[in-house]
Amino acid sequence: MITDKEVLKTATKLSAEEIQKGKVLSVKWTPNLKYAWDNGPAIGRYLAELKNGKIIGKTCDKCHRIMIPPRMFCELCWVPTGEWVYVKDTGIVNTWVVSYVDWKAGRLDIKGGVRPFTPAVIEIDGASKGMGILHHLNEVDPWKIHRGMKVKAVWKPPEERTGSITDIKYFKPIK
Amino acid sequence: MRRVAIVGAGLTKFYRNTQETPKELAYEATKMALDSCELKLSDIDCVVNGTAPDAFDGVHMKGEYLSDGSGAYRKPYMRHYVGGGTGVLSPIHGWFHVASGMFDTCLVVAEEKMSSAYPHPAGAFLTIFDHTTEQPLYPTLIWIFAIEMNRFMTTHGYKKEDIALVAVKNKKNAMDHPSAQLPAEITVQDVLNSEIMAWPVNRLDISPTSDGAACIVLAAEHVARRITEKPIWIDGVGWALDTAYWTTRDLYYPDYLEVAARQAYKMAGIKEPSKEIHVAEPYDPFTYKELHHIEGLMLAPRGKSVQMLVDGHFNRNGNLPTSPSGGLLGVGNPIAAAGLMKIIELYLQLKGEAGKRQIPGNPTCGVANAWGDLMQVGTVTVLRK
Numbered sequence: 128m129i130t131d132k133e134v135l136k137t138a139t140k141l142s143a144e145e146i147q148k149g150k151v152l153s154v155k156w157t158p159n160l161k162y163a164w165d166n167g168p169a170i171g172r173y174l175a176e177l178k179n180g181k182i183i184g185k186t187c188d189k190c191h192r193i194m195i196p197p198r199m200f201c202e203l204c205w206v207p208t209g210e211w212v213y214v215k216d217t218g219i220v221n222t223w224v225v226s227y228v229d230w231k232a233g234r235l236d237i238k239g240g241v242r243p244f245t246p247a248v249i250e251i252d253g254a255s256k257g258m259g260i261l262h263h264l265n266e267v268d269p270w271k272i273h274r275g276m277k278v279k280a281v282w283k284p285p286e287e288r289t290g291s292i293t294d295i296k297y298f299k300p301i302k
Numbered sequence: 303m304r305r306v307a308i309v310g311a312g313l314t315k316f317y318r319n320t321q322e323t324p325k326e327l328a329y330e331a332t333k334m335a336l337d338s339c340e341l342k343l344s345d346i347d348c349v350v351n352g353t354a355p356d357a358f359d360g361v362h363m364k365g366e367y368l369s370d371g372s373g374a375y376r377k378p379y380m381r382h383y384v385g386g387g388t389g390v391l392s393p394i395h396g397w398f399h400v401a402s403g404m405f406d407t408c409l410v411v412a413e414e415k416m417s418s419a420y421p422h423p424a425g426a427f428l429t430i431f432d433h434t435t436e437q438p439l440y441p442t443l444i445w446i447f448a449i450e451m452n453r454f455m456t457t458h459g460y461k462k463e464d465i466a467l468v469a470v471k472n473k474k475n476a477m478d479h480p481s482a483q484l485p486a487e488i489t490v491q492d493v494l495n496s497e498i499m500a501w502p503v504n505r506l507d508i509s510p511t512s513d514g515a516a517c518i519v520l521a522a523e524h525v526a527r528r529i530t531e532k533p534i535w536i537d538g539v540g541w542a543l544d545t546a547y548w549t550t551r552d553l554y555y556p557d558y559l560e561v562a563a564r565q566a567y568k569m570a571g572i573k574e575p576s577k578e579i580h581v582a583e584p585y586d587p588f589t590y591k592e593l594h595h596i597e598g599l600m601l602a603p604r605g606k607s608v609q610m611l612v613d614g615h616f617n618r619n620g621n622l623p624t625s626p627s628g629g630l631l632g633v634g635n636p637i638a639a640a641g642l643m644k645i646i647e648l649y650l651q652l653k654g655e656a657g658k659r660q661i662p663g664n665p666t667c668g669v670a671n672a673w674g675d676l677m678q679v680g681t682v683t684v685l686r687k
Binding site for chain 1 (some may be wrong): 319420421422424428429433434435438439440441442444445446448450452453456497498499500501502503545547549550551552553607672
């Protein structure tokens with residue numbers, strides 16, 4: 128089940144540097160791909176409320192879940208959702224990571240003192256059990272984070288908020 | 303529905319930075335598969351192709367790009383893609399074509415070349431996340447898999463050093479696989495001492511960036527019996543997606559897989575999978591993922607897979623060998639081709655032609671699965687001889 132061994136011999140190893148320095152034929156192309164995403168009424172209001180420093184969800188009248196992020200239809204019951212409900216900006220850590228890499232698999236300078244990323248799934252208080260969102264943790268020793276840890280959103284000052292999930296800077300532990 | 307058999311297979315060497323183009327890799331695997339059962343391209347009625355994100359190659363509509371190498375010139379041709387789950391959807395997609403009665407033979411080709419994306423193909427995955435609620439946080443796949451691994455560990459009380467045994471087992475199994483990219487004899491300590499990527503995931507907990515291609519030839523029963531004395535039957539297929547709201551699922555258990563597996567087992571008439579299945583190729587892009595999937599395939603009770611691993615249950619000479627090929631951790635992970643590599647391993651094991659990798663006991667039934675998209679898709683195929 129193998130091709131001939133020549134495959135191994137002809138294989139090449141390239142470094143990113145060799146490409147950047149033009150030592151190999153490469154195509155330089157900066158894609159100018161910009162998107163203007165429509166968010167729909169549910170995420171639209173979610174973002175507008177984040178700008179106000181609040182987190183809003185929506186209920187399903189059939190399964191009675193309080194869902195965040197809010198959505199216009201319940202994906203489980205396949206019916207339109209009901210009331211808007213404000214939930215809290217506190218929650219508990221469902222699961223987390225201590226990451227030494229960024230989104231491009233680039234290494235962080237941990238030895239140089241850079242704090243690892245600590246993204247987590249945070250179950251938000253006031254939403255149905257298990258309803259989590261992805262966000263970052265901070266103001267905590269990465270190695271002391273634990274399942275069930277109580278956390279609270281740290282918001283940007285109102286004048287800096289833009290109506291984005293990043294209007295919450297991160298979540299930090301509370302007692 | 304007609305019964306469908308695998309009658310031939312081809313697999314390239316898996317390697318990072320192969321000099322061949324994606325088309326050439328596809329051609330190589332496809333030619334090898336046809337040669338293995340002494341068929342010509344003119345004997346083939348249709349072609350299906352599985353390949354993962356276009357962003358790896360920087361070629362949009364990669365299915366069309368790969369069609370020539372896949373032998374699809376002037377034939378009915380269709381591409382399928384469900385992220386990492388693609389390679390085990392491949393035989394299912396081919397199965398539709400033949401089981402339906404529309405075609406008697408079908409080539410199933412899977413190809414991936416990940417190493418063209420610089421600096422690292424991981425960067426290509428940012429855009430799979432929700433554009434508004436997640437992308438601004440710059441998530442990466444390693445994070446969400448480590449997030450899932452941690453939930454799996456904290457729910458069952460599993461230890462990292464026990465889960466690391468999956469890497470030890472699979473890389474060792476891969477020593478006997480001629481296509482393997484990362485075969486090695488390593489220890490648990492090597493895994494724990496390897497670079498931290500995103501705790502609890504270390505470097506040796508992860509499968510590599512790979513290039514490679516795989517192909518199988520499918521035939522309807524009346525044709526298969528003319529081609530070979532040992533057809534291997536696709537007796538069960540299942541596939542399912544969980545919600546894309548992945549942060550609202552309890553990640554400790556792969557529900558998507560149980561749903562897909564139940565569908566495949568029902569079709570194959572399997573009532574007690576842990577007894578009736580003799581060999582498994584659970585999808586193992588990460589160490590924990592093999593165990594997660596062993597539980598989802600109902601081959602081990604929830605919360606028990608790690609103890610069974612430690613006890614040697616899943617070794618090549620154990621009660622239920624898993625990833626005897628060496629898996630993605632050992633053979634490599636050219637996404638779609640890696641899934642189909644698992645199907646090919648079952649095909650060879652059931653035929654008794656796996657060479658040094660052959661498991662003892664004359665196995666007659668095997669299962670493979672793959673997983674992907676936003677950690678939500680399960681694809682399952684059951685093979686029998």
